Amino acid sequence: MNTQALLDSLDLVAEHSEDPTPQVYERLFARYPETEALFMGDTRGAARGQMLRQAIETLLDYLGPNAFAANFLRAELHNHSDIGVPTEIFPRFYQAMAEAFADILGGAWTADMQRAWDDLTAKVEQIVRGQPQTI
Numbered sequence: 001m002n003t004q005a006l007l008d009s010l011d012l013v014a015e016h017s018e019d020p021t022p023q024v025y026e027r028l029f030a031r032y033p034e035t036e037a038l039f040m041g042d043t044r045g046a047a048r049g050q051m052l053r054q055a056i057e058t059l060l061d062y063l064g065p066n067a068f069a070a071n072f073l074r075a076e077l078h079n080h081s082d083i084g085v086p087t088e089i090f091p092r093f094y095q096a097m098a099e100a101f102a103d104i105l106g107g108a109w110t111a112d113m114q115r116a117w118d119d120l121t122a123k124v125e126q127i128v129r130g131q132p133q134t135i
């Protein structure tokens, strides 16, 4: 996985957008409309923002010390299943992030970034399925 391309994409998104939260959830809800109703209680969007921050922090840990990422993801699967979030949607959240970031960056989004985010999504899929990690 091209760690540098992922980090570069996050840096650039931070430069281009004050807060990418709305675009990420727009993408998620467009592709998986059933997920929007889960956020009915989050009227001010605070949980959405917090969740995205945590997902990015988890990603940064994963790319760096990898101290908690996989365990944290597995714990969140458990917490989220209590509120009706299916396991399979977790990797798709990272995919929604990639799509939103590609939109935000336009021509600055590179093929390397796309591949790195595809690899990451595949990786998250392996983690949530409890499969051996090969990427």
Ligand code: HEM
Pocket (backbone or CB within 6 Å): 035, 038, 039, 040, 041, 042, 046, 047, 048, 050, 051, 054, 055, 058, 073, 076, 080, 083, 085, 089, 090, 093
């Ligand atoms: C990396 C993946 C994820 C992480 C780290 C994560 C983390 C979190 C955290 C920390 C909260 C609590 C936010 C707060 O109340 O301050 C939360 C809430 C929530 N998450 Fe996630 N989440 C992830 C993926 C997902 C996915 C894929 C879905 C489904 C689309 C989802 C649906 C929800 C819902 C419905 C809430 C509750 C919102 C509310 O308070 O009404 N999460 N998540």
